Amino acid sequence: MKLFNKLIKLSIKNKFISATIAILLILTGIYCLKALDIEAYPDFTNPIVQVITQMPGKSAEEVERLATIPLEKNLNGIPNEQKLYSSSLFGLSVIKVVFADGLPSSLIRQQVLERIYQTELPDGVKPVLGPDASAIGEIYRYTIESDYYNPMTLKAIEDWQMEKVFKQVPGIIEVNSFGGPVKTYKVILNHEKVRFYNLDVGEIFDAIKASNSTGGGHYISKNDQAYIVRGLGLYSDIESIENTVITSRNGIPIRVKDVGIVAIEPAVRIGQVGKNLDNDVVEGIVLMRKGENPTKTIKNLQNKLPDIKAQLPKGVHLKPFYERSELIHNTMHTIGHNVICGIVFVIIVLFAFILDLRITLIASLVIPLALGFAFTLFKIFDIPANLLSMGAVDFGIIVDGAVILMENIFRCLTEYKWQLTQTKKEAIIYKAVKEVGNVITFSTIIILCCFLPILAFDGVAGKLFHPLAFTMGFSLIGAVITSLFFLPAISAIYMPVKNIQEKDNKILDKITNIYRKFLNKILEELPKEFLSLVGGMFVVALTLFCFIGSEFLPNLDEGNIWLRVTVLPRSTTIEHSVEVAREIREILLQYPEVKNVISHIGSADDGTDPNLLSNIENMVDLKLAKDWRWKWHKNKQKLIQDMSEKLSDIPGITTYFTQYIQDNVEEAVSGSKGQVVVKIYGSDLYELQKLQDQTLAVLSNVKGIVDLSYDQIIGQPQYQIKIDRVKASRYGLRSDDIQKVVEIAIGGKNATQVLENEKRFDVFLRLEAKDRNSYRKIQNIIVKTPEGISVPLSNVTDISTDNGAMIITRSENSRVAIVRFNIRGRDLGSTVKDAQKELDKKLQLPDEYRIKWAGQSESQKSANTRLAIILPITLILIGVILHLNYKSKRLVLIAMSPILVTLSGCIFALFVTRTYFSISAGVGFIAAIGVSIQNGVILLSSIIRQNKLNTNLISAIEKGAIQKLRPVLTASLVAILGLLPAALSNGIGAQSQKPFAIAIIGGLSVGTFFTIFLIPLLYKITKEIKHENS
Incomplete structure (x- = not known):
């Protein structure tokens, strides 16, 4: 303490130098604050690498068997890997590999790629990595609209123009396209004509594929110049495809146009987007690179937007409907208002108790000084910060030490009143500081000990409250330093030498x-x-x-609603889902509180968010709560309840209400979208479906549980074409010969591409709908033997119908059935506890089957366990410090x-x-x-x-x-x-x-x-x- 006393005396003696240093500290803090990466919402998720494998035409069972399981096997055991999730559905496999927090993306992505390269997969199956973005990386969504261009043209503008220009913005990693018909050159074959010319679809496919090529003849020397030789044979239009020769009969060529027609038509759709009263719009989703600062990236994007819009064709407009900047602005407004009001209240209270303006203002100086100190340390140690945590800083706690100090200085000075000189005043200030300095330092250490254990939180709680602990810790250290070394010097300058007296309070x-x-x-x-x-x-x-009840964390209001609707049966067509989505939007648009409703049916083009066509995800953009009708009284839950009741009038749907960022974060944290998720692990899909149905029935009777939804496992109607190898061998046919015809004739397949300047469009081959839309028609599809004999499929296959898997979800290398729900009108803790009791009592699990609870219930359990450890440790630590002081x-x-x-x-x-x-x-x-x-x-x-x-x-x-x-x-x-x-x-x-x-x-x-x-x-x-x- 002797050293401290000497420094205090030195700061008072050199009071003007001390005051100058204080000013420099505030200016440094302002500079560091501007340079600091402050996010509105922290990224709660660990690094995740997505492995996406598209297998068009393959059922969920085949996708799992041929792609998901082999990839999962090799992706296990990567250093610092924590979890592995996967989804297999029609034509698509998506695997998510979750790593420990803090690892560089480049490293973990390289490790995942190495494991992919080591995996044996069927020919033509090429897994790709998803964008290097986090769960909260979707910072901007927009639609491309026009009164003059059709949706197919707008889709081409989005895919081939908008994606490139958005990626030029610093901090943007990807632009996902969703909705809109993709332009395709379709070769629609007439089965009768194919049969008439004794062909099969495989021959036609091979001919088209082989006829779209270029060649090079090196160069020819002529007149001292080198002429490069080019063989030009690429498709350029419909006519060039129509004139492709398949084969010849007696010297007469058989062309593509002889067995079918070629037309520009939309590709087979896996998703569609509707906005308000428009059923088919083109949407772009802008993704921020993981680790980038949202505020800076959004600023870069906004600066680039005028240039991006200027590049659009005349009559085409880019219309944003989701901008993260609005969320950041609203959050900053709320927190800024709270902080300013809090500081004003602190100053008013100080004056009310002391009744001296100088003392009040000097004591209040500790706030900018302490924050300047804290922001400087944030910048030096490169610690991330977020508005949610920094807005919870209690400036009253920060100013406590200064209050005690200045009150004591004031009390000591008032004892002398008129008898002061500058030297005596400084001596009295030194005495007053010395008198309480030990108490201020000691009490600050105690409060620091309370915030220090918060750093032991991990996961979502850690990412939310670590910045609060750092901010309070740095600010308290800054407050005690500035209170003891700067405020006395400032008091020595500005406190008068006479007429110091305490006013009657x-x-x-x-x-x-x-x-x-x-x-x-x-x-x-x-x-x-x-x-x-x-x-x-x-x-x-x-x-x-x-x-009282308990929960993990209150849901952060984002100013929107994310409504997930499931259309029953789950095997519904995209046309039916479009009708249902339209009806949903019409109902929601009747609310004056709603600005826009955007429906997302199925999956985006890149497969990053795998969903069935029965899945409709609706972005409900809300006005600010202050503009809502009085009957909701700014109560979002009441608004959601009313929406849920009105939507229940639509037959054959289930609803699940959440928020945009919350939905993505919940999926990233637990592997499945949902506030609370029940996972049933097992091996047999039919048994899992049975247990899933029983779980739904049990949970539906638990008070507080709403929005029950699930991923239906079994229920996809299938035509199963089983090859009879004995019959096939009699015709000299191999299994792959038959599979090729089935794949092309029924499902269709891309044979090649047409290049239009920088754009590429697929050439897609398929039988006419009338030739493949029934059991009998499929039986009659022709397969050509090596001897040129036409054999119907019924002669070499057994065709039947059955119900197969719709989606196969896996977690921890096991199949899993998912049931998810929200909780309204009751707390999370007691609701989950009751639900667990009911399931334990009524659900009989077979051997080797187990249940795991995930989502917020899992996070709450983990955080409460840590809190139960942290609180006693905090008290013991405080007790030890107190004992060192009092003995x-x-x-x-x-x-x-x-x-x-x-x-x-x-x-x-x-x-x-x-x-x-x-x-x-x-x-x-x-x-x-x-x-x-x-x-x-x-x-x-x-x-x-x-x-x-x-x-x-x-x-x-x-x-x-x-x-x-x-x-x-x-x-x-x-x-x-x-x-x-x-x-x-x-x-x-x-x-x-x-x-x-x-x-x-x-x-x-x-x-x-x-x-x-x-x-x-x-x-x-x-x-x-x-x-x-x-």
């Missing part, structure tokens, strides 16, 4: 008189009654805690006694406001305990000091307690009011801060009231016991 005087009266009564007459009240209150609080177990217990009343206040606040206990509230509990112990230390230190000077115990206790009543009340009130705006706010981005703020306000309100009586009383009782024992 009638309110404070009245509070002090009331406090003195009650303190004396409690100390002399009601000690047992007061302690009984404290004990009884704690017991009541613990009882109420059992009825007495008795005094340590007295200093820690406010914990009981503070926890009681936290619990009462949650109960009264009907706020569930969450990780956010738990962190608030820890912070409130820290401030309460700080108040206890201030009171206890003052009482101990007075007891050394005064032999009368009661008198010493009263004098010590009353002397520190103002700083304790001021410190608590500024901490309470500093978070009051966050506790009352309902704006976008306020949800995660609210339980934290409510817990602190409740804890300090009740805790401070009882602490100012409890500390003196316990000191008196223990002192008397000690005296008697001695």
